[in-house]
Amino acid sequence: MxxxxxxxxxxxxxxxxxxxxxxxxxxxxxxxxxxxxxxxxxxxxxxxxxxxxxxxxxxxxxxxxxxxxxxxxxxxxxxxxxxxxxxxxxxxxxxxxxxxxxxxxxxxxxxxxxxxxxxxxxxxxxxxxxxxNTEDLVGGNEVMQLAEHGYELETVISTTAALYFPKNRSNYNKRFGANKTETAAANRKAIDDFLAQGWDIKDITTNAYASPEGEETYNANLSENRANTANKYIKREFKKLLKAKDSKIAMEDCSGVNFNPVGNGPDWDGFMSALKASSIEDKNTMVNVIQSAAPEKKEEEIRNMILIYPELEDDILSPLRRAEITAHCFEPKRTAEEISQLATTDPSQLTTAELLYAATLTEDKDAQAAIYNTATDLHPDSWAANNNAAVSAMGARDYETAHTYLDKANSSSPNNAAVINNFGALYAKQGNWDKAEKYFNDAKALGSNEDYNLGVIALNDGEYEKALGLFGNTKCDFNVALAQALLEKYDEANNNLDCASANCKTNYLQAVIAARTAKDGDVITHLKKAIEINPKFKQRAANDREFIKYFNNEDFINLVK
CATH class of the missing domain: 2.60.40 (Immunoglobulin-like)
Structure with a gap:
């Protein structure tokens, strides 16, 4: 036989x-x-x-x-x-x-x-x-997904005010037309108040326009002049703020500010949008006439329309003769050091995003877990906080706690691909492969890349070639090496294990490969390391038929007794 x-x-x-x-x-x-x-x-x-x-x-x-x-x-x-x-x-x-x-x-x-x-x-x-049953070493490296902390290291806040000008003029008069309205005055005050906060200034940009019924070259020059007028206006306002009694601006003059005046010529887009949104009865016909006219005739068509529809001048063209001043300032931020300190001393002072960011500032797993747990206490409805706390708990093999956090995350954000993926990882770590596969496929349907995790499922199912295909170009990874070893690609497997994280499983698999390739010394060396890291591997090795040829080997016997 x-x-x-x-x-x-x-x-x-x-x-x-x-x-x-x-x-x-x-x-x-x-x-x-x-x-x-x-x-x-x-x-x-x-x-x-x-x-x-x-x-x-x-x-x-x-x-x-x-x-x-x-x-x-x-x-x-x-x-x-x-x-x-x-x-x-x-x-x-x-x-x-x-x-x-x-x-x-x-x-x-x-x-x-x-x-x-x-x-x-x-x-x-x-x-x-x-x-x-060497394939049962599979798993442990399932891809878990942390929620992005959402904290911006740099946030630019903007405020805009507009100055309005008479037809064909570039001089500013606050008593003219739309400048007299409460809205315009409030916006001018708002930009002054915004700058008065003393935040660091990224730039102050002015975009000026002309109404499109004038000649194109003339309008280009006119818009530039309006931009320069508005730029002078905001410079004067800024200098007043500098000289104010209780000024918060930490500057002696405005030489360090990037003022950026830009003339944009005629505002065709603004005109067409305003016309389409207007209540003029024949607006659709007017739009078609302007759009079909030759470029050099468009201004003339508008001038002709003004004669028939005087409201075109007051309601649509006049508001286009403007300069928009936008101040871009950096929102004050706590330093990374301040956030790290507050995360442990007074976390209630921090936002959810700041707490999640704080967890990324340390490599200490216990410290990360403490921060995530605090985030869930202070922000119990945050799916991101609960999700990340679950990932941390899984890393500590506290699967019951991880499940609780994932349930909360799922309640706050149903059908969230990251949460669904992490349910799959949790079940995989607990050996419930059927449920793990279901959740990984559900996460994939929600747009998550589940190739690696489904590769782990394939490996557990004995589909080693399929697993390698799903693992793609992943290197220095235990599961990749395991699939290669089970396909008898021992050199490739060892190459991956050599650069993978050295732990009990990597050493045990290296011992298995050594046994299969009759490298007696490597069998003992790697088994010894595996057992030193995790003594549970002693009993496994003693009964593992991968090492049956060594059951009478004195070094092997002494190692597993």
Whole structure:
């Protein structure tokens, strides 16, 4: 008999093996039959596997016919479910030969054969040891998704005020037209008050325009003049603020401010938008006329329309003759050092974004967890705070707490791809692979890249090539190395393990690869490191059939005893 594989192996929690059975010529009696039923023995348990029958040429019923004259080679093949207590097991077969008196039934048991027929129990034969389940090292590196902290290191706040000008003029008079309105006056005061806060100034930009009924070159110059007028205005206002008694502006003069006057010529976009939004009855016709006119005729068409629709001048064109002054200032921020300190001393002073940002300022996992937990206490409805607290808890293997936080995050933000992904990671870490796969696929449907995590699922299911495809170009990663090792790509696997995070699992897998490639010294070296990091690997190694060739090795025995 020839057995394949030499050592029983679990792939996707299934164990498959084949036995090649050869009967020589003139061996198998024409009226004889044989029941072949392997039995797996593990601990005090046994698992009898499906029986296969062989029969002589004169027998009827179920079973493969073995010609007396020439014999032949036959295959027994089966698959059974793996359970963890089968890790230390042996596969035996005790063939039963008998002379049937009627048609053979495939359901015939060993006891029935002994009871009904003259039978012969042949020598019990050990077929294989088992069962290696190296793929169960999978996982642990599932991609978890932290919510962005949302804190802006630099925030620019803007305030705008407009100055309005008479037709074809660039001089400013606050008593003219729209300048007299409460809104315009309030906006001018608002920009003064905004600058008076003393925030650092990014720039003060003025965008000036002309109404589009004038000649294009003239309008270009006119808008530039209006920009310069408005620029002079805001400079005067700024100088007043500098000289104010209780000025908060930390500058001696305005030379350090970036004033940026820009003339934009005629405001065609503003004109067309205002016309379309107006209540003029024939506005659609007017829009079509202007849009279809040649470029050099558009201004003339507007001038003609003014004669028919005088409201065009007052309601639409006049407001376009303006200069918009926009002050861009940097919002004052706490320093990273201040945020870090407040996160532990007085976190209530910080926003959610600041707290989440504070957690990124430390590499200490316990400190991060404390900050995230504080964030959830102060901001219980923040999905981001609860999500990140869950990720932190998973890192600490506190899965019950992680689940609680994820439930809260999901309640605050249903169908959030990051939260759904993290549910998948949580279930994967707990070995609930079916639920993990469901959540990873749900997250993928929501737009999340789940290739790596679904690769972990494929690896657990025994689909090693598929897993590698999903892992893509990921390097220096344990799961990638595990898939490569299970595909017997040992050099590639070792290359990934050499640069992966050195932990108990990486060392254990390196020991497995060393055992498979007969590198005895590396087996002991890596096993020793794995056990030093996590003593639980001592018992696993002692029973792991990956190391069956070393069960009598003195160094191995001393290491796992």
């Amino acid at each position: 020839k057995f394949d594989p030499e050592v029983l192996t679990s792939i996707g929690d299934k164990v498959h093996f084949t036995v090649k059975i050869t009967y020589p010529e003139k061996y198998f009696g024409k009226k004889s039959a044989l029941r072949f039923a392997p039995v797996l023995k593990y601990g005090e348990k046994t698992l009898e596997l499906p029986a296969k029958f062989f029969k002589g040429e004169k027998c009827t019923g179920d079973g493969d016919v073995v010609p007396y004259a020439i014999g032949g080679t036959y295959t027994y093949e089966t698959t059974f479910d793996y359970t963890a207590d089968m890790a230390s097991s042996e596969l035996y077969v005790l063939p039963f030969g008998f002379d049937p008196k009627e048609a053979i039934s495939k359901d015939l048991t060993e006891a029935q054969i002994q009871e009904k027929y003259k039978s012969l129990a042949m020598c019990e034969t050990k077929l294989a040891d088992g069962i290696t």
